[in-house]
Amino acid sequence: MPGRKRAGVWRDPRGRAGLLLLLLIAAVALLAPLLSPVAPDLQRDVVATRFLSPGSTDLHGVLHPLGTDRLGRDVWARLVYGARVSLSVGVLGMLLSLLLGIAVGAAAAGGPRRLGILLLGATDFALGLPRVVLLLLLAALWQPSAVLVVVVLGVTGWMPVARLVYAEARGQLAQPYVEAATALGARRPRVLLRHVLPNALGPVLALATLGVGNAITLEAGLSFLGLGVQPPTASWGSMIASGRDTVVNAPWVGLAPGIALVLVVVGCTLVADAVGAVNGER
């Protein structure tokens, strides 16, 4: 009963706070052009407009609510436009992990026994690989781009999903309704796709919500090391990186995107906790 579950997440105070937080941030990202008076990469007189402190107005009469960075770009504008990049990369990366993980987990649970053993072995093996080493290699060795980061996040993040889907699907496959569907003439793939998976995906939702926060943090980490989304495109990670160089004279450049990042991850954690509680964990 997905409808009742959804209401359950909303009724949980953690779930409500997390959802509101995430909705607010998503709305800010969507409405970026309305919320920001200037473009995120607009540079005018660099010497006169750089390192303006938060709340100051430059000589062109533009208000900078969060100040400007070393190239005179508006930090608020970069923050709201960067949210688009960071959020979409994180969500898409997690979606890719989700697809891969569900495919592997379902095939391992419902497919032939040998295939199952092979896939589970591969999953355990991939789980043992240090993710950050793979991320660094993949991101550094090819030309960095947003698409590459999504692919890299997806390819290195599917294993926990596969394990969970496998465990849930095994449990569901033992239920009488599977026998009933098979007796009615439904074939194995159809039973898996139409009956087992929809019932197995509840706990996966909690994992996926957590994974989005994780993916966004990793994207920012790659951008921070200069291996992610490339400048002048604003992303939170590259903003934190540029804030590192100006930590003495303009701390606001690095603080703002970090706080935004923490808020997103907190939102994801709260929602995941609520989803877990609805699914009967704890």
Next chain:
Amino acid sequence: MARGFLLGLLRAAAVVFGVVSLTFLLLHLAPGDPVRRMLGPAATSEQLEAGRHALGLDRPLAVQYGAWLGHALQGDFGRSIAQGRPAAALLGEAWPATALLILLSLGASWGIGLLLGAAQANTRRRGLDALGSVVTVSLNAMPGYWLGLALVMLFTYQLRWLPSFGAAGVDAEFLHGGARLADRLRHLALPLVTLSLIGAGGAARLARAAMRALRGAPFLLAARARGLGARRVVLHHQLRSALIPVVTLLGLSLPAVFSGAVFVEAIFGWPGVGQLLVQAVVARDYPVVMAAATISAVLVVAGNLLAELLVSLVDPRVRHAGP
């Protein structure tokens, strides 16, 4: 139990082998040429060819891989293309710094996390529990590179208490005894606190959940009924049982801690494996990347094995089980 450990050892070796092979393949499939980078844009194609030949990069991939594997098994990881020194020596200098950072921060974060989680799970004041959750969720959400930056702002630039770069001051060679130790500790403080705080958030959340799951369990009630004090029951019975899932997760958290260490090392210029890896990847320094990937896989896998051993120490059921 010995058999289980042997199986674990085999699995660990397979993972290390897999990481190494995958890294090798990715490195050599990826575009980017270390020789061009080393010789600069002015190099002629003959010079590039000669450089590739000198490094053995013009041989078939399988031959290069076999040669590398053969040498690596003897402890020879080749010479750094960028620095000219043996990669094994570079790694030999780097890994103790990373191991120190990871071990100390694991200890600190799980120590803090367990106590905090235990306190949260057993307090009668819901407000206190909620406050604890806010703190641990936020800490857990902080990326290491950003928390590190914030701590540098506060402790290095505002308060001017602690250094924020490297593992020792420039004058460390001239210091002796206590002064030298103090210098090392001052440099260790910020990277360690950064890594530990983040880990403590996650650890406290896990510990709280494990402790809450045990609340009201019959064996705890029985212990209370036998007249044991509340504190003793919590610390000796509830915490000990909660340790079993927690220690397993501790082992599983090692890759994440290592990831955190890579970023923290990059921020603080901590001379460890992570920093070396990032520099080598950027410079296409094949031998060093291979050596660093090997070492990090070994570190992570060894940690997982250690966690399995710890579980059997904590849980008598595992210790006494076996064929």
